[in-house]
Amino acid sequence: MIQELNERSRQIFRTIVESYLETGEPVGSRTLAQRLGIALSPASIRNVMQDLEHAGLLYSPHASAGRMPTQAGLRIFVDSFLELGNLTEDERRSIEAYGAAAGKSVEELLTEATKQLSGLSQCAGLVVAPKTDKALSHVEFVYLGPGRALAVLVSEDGSVENRIVEVPAGLTPSALQEASNYMSARLGGRTMAEGRSRILREIDERRAELDLLAAKVVEAGLATWAGDEERNMLIVSGRARLLDDLTALADLERVRQLFDDLESKRDVLQLMELAQDADGVRIFIGSENKLFSLSGSSLIVAPFRRKDERIVGMIGVIAPTRVNYGRVVPMVDYTARMIGRLMT
Known part of the structure; x- marks a missing residue:
């Protein structure tokens, strides 16, 4: 669209947008005549502004106000006229x-x-x-009450993250400790993402040396961390x-x-x-x-x-x-x- 404008229209359009970006206010024909520094009457400028408005590049917020760029006008300005400054x-x-x-x-x-x-x-x-997935040092499950445990992940840098997980009813302390030892052994020195698929594969193929309750605790912990939507x-x-x-x-x-x-x-x-x-x-x-x-x-x-x-x-x-x-x-x-x- 910008290629269809003549040099006068391009200059007026550019000046209007630059003035708007500077002040946030509509720009009128008299202000433009002063800023342009060329021999154009306010009437001639208004005609060009009207043409730019019909082209969808400008609009007037009020009947008696000057013009401001539309979103399409700002896009064309950014793509065709924007001059980048230098950092101090x-x-x-x-x-x-x-x-x-x-x-x-x-x-x-x-x-x-x-x-x-x-x-x-x-x-x-x-x-x-x-x-950032951090390499883990160890994992521990802490019993909180029927059906709930706290999964504690300790990273090699010493940071700790906790999540509450749902665990099977009738869970024994020994099963919880077994789950903790198993995950620590397989996740130590690895990120959760690196160790998760291996653990799930072992459980799925029944190669993991876990009893049924411990395996369910491990799966619950992995599901909780993998289900992190953030x-x-x-x-x-x-x-x-x-x-x-x-x-x-x-x-x-x-x-x-x-x-x-x-x-x-x-x-x-x-x-x-x-x-x-x-x-x-x-x-x-x-x-x-x-x-x-x-x-x-x-x-x-x-x-x-x-x-x-x-x-x-x-x-x-x-x-x-x-x-x-x-x-x-x-x-x-x-x-x-x-x-x-x-x-x-």
């Missing part, structure tokens, strides 16, 4: 600083990265990555920044709905799919991404890769649609590259 040295140092301290876990690194990105961009920072880690920082420019109650309600969706991790898998398909920074404006369509927000994301070049997650920002894309895109890109250098 201070911005580079801020992004690099989060990974400077040794001994941080992956989750701590990613949390710090989203905080830095949120602060620099003045948007909400977001990262999605698979939870295998993707989602970290969001600076959510309050999305509320800064809101004035209408309807806008506030839409952003609250977005917060609820993020809290429940709804459609997080879709975000991971976006990362897998991305070669660099991707920009989704409004309804182009289902998760953010109701809130009227934009999603600017980039994948990060391990040293073997496999994409393992994505980081970015949730921003108002009128965000300064030219400034934020380089921040997201540099942060994703920085994370990639720290991933093993």
Whole structure:
């Protein structure tokens, strides 16, 4: 569509969008005449604006107001006119600083990265990555009462995770200890994902040296951990920044709905799919991404890769649609590259 516009229309369209991204306000013909710096009357400018509106690139929020870009107009601007800025040295140092301290876990690194990105961009920072499966040291089942036990997984780094599992009625302490010893022997030094299939295969082929009750405890424990629906880690920082420019109650309600969706991790898998398909920074404006369509927000994301070049997650920002894309895109890109250098 942009190829069909003449140079004058392109210049007016670009100026309107740049002014809107800067102020958030509709742009009128008199303001445009001053900003363009070319010999065009307000009447001539209004004619061009009307043509751009008929093309679906602009709209007028009120009868007497100026024009603002539609979602389609913003998309064309981002694809055809966006000029990316350069990070300042201070911005580079801020992004690099989060990974400077040794001994941080992956989750701590990613949390710090989203905080830095949120602060620099003045948007909400977001990262999605698979939870890291840690090598286990041992497993223990603790009896809690009839039909219930606590599965305790201790990782080699000393971290502990607990889950309550349902166990057979009539379970004896010896069967519980047998299940604990069996899983510790097969999972020690391995992740749950690495050991799970082997254990289930042994039980299925009846090669496991377990009595019936112990085998059921093991199966219950494995099912509980494999059934974890939150295998993707989602970290969001600076959510309050999305509320800064809101004035209408309807806008506030839409952003609250977005917060609820993020809290429940709804459609997080879709975000991971976006990362897998991305070669660099991707920009989704409004309804182009289902998760953010109701809130009227934009999603600017980039994948990060391990040293073997496999994409393992994505980081970015949730921003108002009128965000300064030219400034934020380089921040997201540099942060994703920085994370990639720290991933093993």
